[in-house]
Amino acid sequence: MSFPWAKQYEPKSGLTQWIDARLPLPRFVYNAVGGGYPVPRNLNYFWNFGVLAGIALVLQIVTGIVLAMHFAANGAIAFDSVEHIMRDVNSGWMIRYAHANGASMFLAVVYIHISRGLYYGSYKAPREMLWLLGVVIFLLMMATAFMGYVLPWGQMSFWGAQVITGFFSALPVVGESIRIWLLGGFAPDSATLNRFFSLHYLLPFVTLGVIILHIWALHIPGSNNPTGVEVKGEQDTVPFHPYYTAKDGFGLGVFLVIFCALIFFAPNMLGHPDNYIPANPLSTPAHIVPEWYFLPFYAILKSFTADFILDAKLWGVLAMFGSILLLFFLPWLDTSPVRSANYRPTYRIFLVILLVDVLVLGYIGGAEATARNVIIGQIASVYYFAHFLIILPTVSAMERPRPLPNSITESVLGKSSTGGSFGAAVPAE
């Protein structure tokens, strides 16, 4: 589906006509990311991050396949095989650093992509399915990233696996059996490492499949835009190619500069030195912390220190998973008909507070569990849930949005929005 004014693919040569009649793959690509996909003309650079996330996934798959050629998923030699990649394999150090930092880049890009969706209301009708698929991709990414971090079989790998599989033991009655089933033993060992390797190789391709559904769901209504106003006519759009291929190309350049700076100048900045110590089941590192991208959720987990009907431990685990699962309900928690926070003065303030709150959670997640930090973490955790469950529905009901422009074109051309009250569906020009 596309807008009626979308350009049609017209194969020129005999060969492309021959292919188009038998397998219209070039037509499909043309309609998806070529001149045949009309996109709102006013997208800003925040709309780069979807494409960047896709590129990051491809980079992870390519570097990952190469690493799998040299890695041995066995507890006795996994750590050494990683060192072998770092020291002996030709360019192995670069490929491993690219993979390890690529994961951080991927998550960073996806966090910006999600924040973009939150700010511009991209989760609202008719894009709910698009959002839900996005949350599924996020969950798949987290599982994949966690299992990948276990593979080098260093101290953080081992104890990360111990702590994260420990979440499942919080479940009443069946918890411990599930944990043993997941680990294939009573503690993480070769059996665990091997299955994590298998799944770490599989899940990116599952993710790729869900991304295809995500893009399919995107192409039904088309992209949202910074005004949140629907496309009303041809003057509101430009073809994806060359306009946004060029804009995304520039964004990709910036992405690659940062990525290369990490790989070549600070390859271990985002890692933990403890993971260069081989896994030791008899000694826990003094300070276990997950990778930076899990810290806010880890802070929520740590915030439960007292029993209340259920164990503190079970509460922590439920709250941590709940904080992500909450995102599935977002399209129905925000009832405001206005998408873009540019026109929602009150919501915008609370969204900035939420961003600060998540950053505070991230800091607390990585900090020592002192009395002061626990209290701060608890307040920040409560606020996180309050934002989605109390503040968002209340603000949506009470807020008086600013007048929307009549159309994308009107907002681009900078006309004053006099008379542009919400809902006035008059096409400009």
Next chain:
Amino acid sequence: MASVERAIPSGIMHGGGGGGDEPRRRDFLSIAALSFGGVGVAAVIVPLVNQMNPSADVLAQSTTEIDLSAIAPGQAIKASFRKQPLFVRNLTPLEIAEADKVALSSLRDPETLTQRTREGKKNWLITLGVCTHLGCVPLGAGEGEIKGEYGGYFCPCHGSVYDSAARIRKGPAPKNLAVPEYKFLSETTVTVG
């Protein structure tokens, strides 16, 4: 054609929107075949799920023998049981007295030291060294490690504190350190598991 039609039972020939009360024989066959296939698929899932459980060689490592003769009162050792750390601690009379005087009602997971040790061997406290919160190894068994404010174990990950009977006293852990199955073979050897 006519002879063929006569040879086939009418129930099969009249299908479609079939006004007959009887279910069609073909429907029955379809449902039976699909159900049988479904049972087969369900049966295949059992080994596919079960392969994830601990394998025979992992289960075979499930007993460990420990020599107690070198552990002086007040000392503890870390052994390995099922690839998990095991704390074996020789309690001093003072530590036993401290553990005994705690009111059971004040405990999160109420157990007496007597219940957690073998009869007549109250000084030998044998527990898994796995914090019941998220599975870290608590400190306190090794020489010079912090024992926490209750003189037992302290888990550095999320600050759970255990007392001298390895019972949870403070922090997020829900349970006492687990006491595995074990028996004394002699005065100085135990077999765990």
